[in-house]
Amino acid sequence: MALECVAVLGWGDSGSSASGLVFNGVRNSNRTPRKCVCRGGFSGLSGHSVIKSADNQNTGKSSNVNDVPGKLCKDLISLPKPLTVADFTVTPNDGTKVRISFKGLPGSFSEDAALKAYPKCETVPCDEFEDAFKAVELWLADKAVLPIENSSSGSIHRNYDLLLRHRLHIVGEVQLAANFCLLALPGIKADQLKRVLSHPQALASSDIVLTQLGVARENVDDTASAAQYVASNGLRDAGAVASARAAEIYGLNILADRIQDEPDNITRFLVLARDPIIPRTDKLFKTSIVFTLDEGPGVLFKALAVFALREINLTKIESRPQRKRPLRVVDDSNNGTAKDTMQPVHLNRVNFSNVGHN
């Protein structure tokens, strides 16, 4: 049986920190995001005293919900706050819903991806990617849904590295076509905007429209944080690039829809769980492998030959640096040969994690 594969490779020493991953591919033709209602919130944590306020952590700027008109202010306060590492001492709730951790605020595309994978889930907003991993490891969430690759900006390396450091298994993936909208406070027109806030990927993908508007761009942690920041600060000169759902949640108007340069701006998200799934034999499965290689000519070629000789299609190769190893030093003769300052390294670990697909 042919398998699609994604390979993520790295080299390094033996020990617990593997330096690379190999993923086999899963095909998912359904690229249209479901229209979802925000179900954000993790009841076991709401109101917990150590939860960081969503108002100022994602932008690094202070914000004041008191600046916002009554109803909106009340709505913002009632929204679930993202998890921080400090929250992980809280007992998880015992609800029957699947709890899915994601990075960002309610209304982010990551939450859309979680709801696309599990339409009835309870989403668990987290401050950082690592918090989303920890939420699953500490049983505060059942699964995490995290972006790994975008069709225009490429790999999300932070999550590759976190996959290597954490013990979660890849149990699925979801592909989401993000529809970027330009949002602003009600009554504000596009030509009044002087700056636009969003996740860097969303800003880069909306380059044509933002250039036409001649606005300054400001990076924030996720698209929903941008919408929340504009709304909670009552900013009349600032817009946000975010989803239509974020507009609804934070009380903003949609000035322009589908402002992405490429009509198909696809982000691939991984679904991570504490336990692996048992691959079925009647369907194609995507498999991810992590391994390191010995130093030497052709080692990568030989490793990849293992797949080629079995007609296994690699869909992605990713190489990550080995933090504990210095870079190889080119010798003084400057003839392009490398002085190997490292001890030979040995194949460290080969991981197969099977990814089911729908």
Ligand SMILES: O=C(O)C(=O)C[C@]1(C(=O)O)C=C[C@@H](O)C=C1
């Ligand atoms: O900012 C968000 O809404 C996210 O979910 C994050 C993210 C990303 O990490 O790339 C996900 C998909 C969108 O294309 C843009 C941003």
